[in-house]
Amino acid sequence: MKTQFAKILCVVTLGLILGLLGCGKGPEAKPIKVGALFAVTGKASNLGAPEAKTAEMFVNKLNERGGINGQKIQLIVKDTGGTKENAVSMTKQLIEEEQVLAIIGPSTSGETMGIKDICQEAKMILLSCAAAETIVNPVASYVFKTPQKDSDAVKLIYKTMKAKGISKVGIIASNDGFGMAGTVQLQKLAEENGIVIAISESYDGQATDLTDVLTKIKGKDIQAVINWSIVPAQSLVAKNMKQIGLDVPLFQSHGFGNIKYVQAGGEAANGTIFPCGRLLIADVLPDNHPQKAVLTQYKKDYEDQYKEDVSTFGGHAYDAILILTEAIKKAGSPDRDKVRDAIENLSGIVGTAGVFNFSAMDHNGLCMDAFEMLTVKDGKFALYNP
Amino acid sequence: MDYPQIVQYCFAGITVGSIYAIVGIGFNIIYNTTGIINFAQGEFLIVGAMTAISFSQFFPLPVAIGMAILITILLGGLVEITFIRQVRNASILRLIIITIGISILIREAMLHIWDEKVRFLPYFTGTDTSTVTVLGAHISPQVLWVLGVCAVIVLGLTLFFKYTLTGRAMRACADDRMAARLCGINDRWMVTLSFMLSAGIGAIAGCIISPIAQTQYDMGAPLAIKGFTAAILGGLGNSMAAVAAGLFLGLMEAFMVSQFDVAYKEAVSIVILLLILVFRPSGIFGRHEINVLRTM
Incomplete structure (x- = not known):
């Protein structure tokens, strides 16, 4: 009993010493x-x-x-x-x-x-x-x-679409927070921008093949596809569209802003259109840009x-x-x-x-x-x- | 749905289905010799693909894939010798939990070796944008590779189990391990061999889907669940039935997509898995049929 007490005392003392040492550093550091x-x-x-x-x-x-x-x-x-x-x-x-x-x-x-x-x-x-x-x-x-903001991204996409004469689109999005929030904005702002959403689907973030959902979209006779996600499936969309012969413009969200998605998409990623900050094109900005x-x-x-x-x-x-x-x-x-x-x-x-x-x-x-x-x-x- | 669209869905379904089938076969080979479910099966696919991707920077693609398969086979053997063999008298449940541990171990090791980035092998034929028109549907040439290689694996395994001495010895171990041992078959070696075989098949599957599905260190688990569903659906231990079940599962998913929201697609295999486990644990091809098919 006595030795146990002594042990505890030792530990407590040691703890106190260490604590004091810790304080010794001083508050300004x-x-x-x-x-x-x-x-x-x-x-x-x-x-x-x-x-x-x-x-x-x-x-x-x-x-x-x-x-x-x-x-x-x-x-x-x-x-x-x-x-x-x-x-x-x-x-x-x-x-x-x-x-x-x-x-x-x-x-x-x-x-x-x-x-x-x-x-x-x-x-x-x-x-x-x-x-x-x-x-x-x-x-x-x-x-x-x-x-x-994703609403600003959506507005810019719709503006670009109108200039290209696109009015009927198909939307696919990953079933995570980013994809769902984007889908809400896409649907909310479609009408006032004169865009008709023919089909809107969400896929699993870990999807490894999207040919099935794109086949479904292909059947809806749309003029462009909008994909809203941040997952690697962004490159799959581009590839799968080309592979099943869905030859319409592909718009992506500002989640596409990593060159790795382009590399993963290979040849198929060429021609993808997406809104993004200026970091990726810093080299070509005019010198007087803020x-x-x-x-x-x-x-x-x-x-x-x-x-x-x-x-x-x-x-x-x-x-x-x-x-x-x-x-x-x-x-x-x-x-x-x-x-x-x-x-x-x-x-x-x-x-x-x-x-x-x-x-x-x-x-x-x-x-x-x-x-x-x-x-x-x-x-x-x-x-x-x- | 018009005709080309149905064909298109069929191809989408058969492609993923054949991968489920191969993962399912991997489960079955090990189950047959040891009675355990190897939950690290999905990781074998990713190890194979990742190694092939690394080698492909230095060697031509076929050489890189060959080396990757070899390394994964060695890994499979190593896993058995270092982990499973050491606890030979343990209960099946304990061994299964060990395989879960192994899968986590391999996954984390891959994260450290290859980091978190998504990688991929180049297309075996053509590029990302090449398509082939088959019966009015457009598919990537890689899909034909997947289907072809899967068919070759299934055929090869059938011949191996039926006509080679080693294959027959493995089947003997599966039927009755004690009897096999009495006949002079080295059953320990057969267990190691079954791990190596599963790992090798996994690596092949990992490599052929890498161009289309991309490869990331943590993709093994979802594939393992689908493959496990295929194995259960077909009846554990029955490789040919796993092929049928895998294709069925893939087609179910594809046609579910055509009729319902894509969001429900992932639920299909889980619902099927639950239904089978509750109502028909021996699989669609029940116990009796398994034995018939096995002795075929």
Whole structure:
């Protein structure tokens, strides 16, 4: 009995000493903790992997320069694997255990919608890198997002279609948050843009063959196909359409902005039309374009460090950290409520997706001119010229 | 639906169906010699495809695929020798759970070796956009490769099990392991061989579907579920019935799509699996028929 007590005493004393040693570092060296949730693996890994890489690169560069107001940033990246369940439990970890200042990510709309309310209730700043409009509409005071709105993408697609004389379309979308939110916008905005949706189908995100659903669409006599997804099936759509002889233009969402989808689509990806931010065409932007400097710098840094092509998704993470750090600078201290207020008042922040102008009612800060219509020419992204 | 459309759906169904069939055969070969369901079967496909993709950067395609199949066969043997053989007296349930563990292990290893990116082999004939017109339907030449190779595998296996000494020895182990051992058959070696054979067949399937379906490290599990459904539907242990069941499953899915929302497609195989497990656990081709087919 006595020895056991002595043991416990030893452990407690040791714990106290260690605790004191921990305190000895002093408060001024304490870094600002920022949580990041990215789908580094799983079916949304084409989004999450470049996002995590970008975030780490951004934070390293910032810390090398001395951090913000003398404080370094500690980035805690968690891999959600693209599932909502992981996103929820990891969010709780970041809020309760790590007590981070803000959370960046998640990569996908489904995950973001799963944690939107949790973050709002915990008064935790969330800067989502996912696109669905429902993330910021209705506005939750602590939730922001950096990619362009899907409604703007839809409007631009319909505008392009009208110019091409297309009025009857078939829609396919992945059955995840991004695909479903996009389908809602496509259906909502069709009538006012004079577009008739002949058929609308959703497929499994892990689909490995889409010839069956495309055969069904082919039977509807449509003038164009719109595919709304972020999964690798984007390349399958292009291939399968060509293979079954469905020779109509293929429009994709802004989820197509990773050159890997083009490479996977091979020859079949040529001619795909999609709205996208300007990052992918940074080289051909005129020098006086406001985004030119930011885009070329980020593209160069990323491609030098990771030896792979830059994608718009990494750009969304870049924008999220940029906005957060700008807001911390403006707030003067890493106080969560002050930083939140500062984000709402940010304007003229030049990011990769466009120029951000936030307000209490607009937690996205981008408008339709953040998009350009792009196409694929000889396996490369190019500006779409009708 | 007009005639070319029906043909088009048929091809879509037979293509995925033949892959389900091959995965189902993989399950059956191992089930026959050991009585266990190898849930790492789906991973064998992906390992095969991934290795072939890596080799194809240095060697011509046929050589790369050949090497990939060889490596996957070795992996299959290794899995049996290092894991299954060590716990030989364990219950079937324990062995099955071990295979689930192996599948997770292989999947995570693949994530570290090849990362999370989607890869693919080049088309064996033509390119992504080439099509062949068959009976009014347009299909990729790769579909013909899939169908042809699947047919060759099925034919090859039938001949192997029927006419070669090793094949007959494996069948003997499946029928009665003790009796086989008494006849001087090395049953341990037969179990290892069955893992190698399944792995090899898996690798071939993985390679031929890679150009059309693309390959990602975590694609094995969904394929394994479909293949398992095919194996169960046909009656476990009966490879020829698995072929019929796999094709049936693929066609069911394709024609479901033509009539209902695509969203329900994935539910088809799960519903069939549940129905079979509840009402007819011995499969469509019941116990009696299995024995007839097996001795064919």
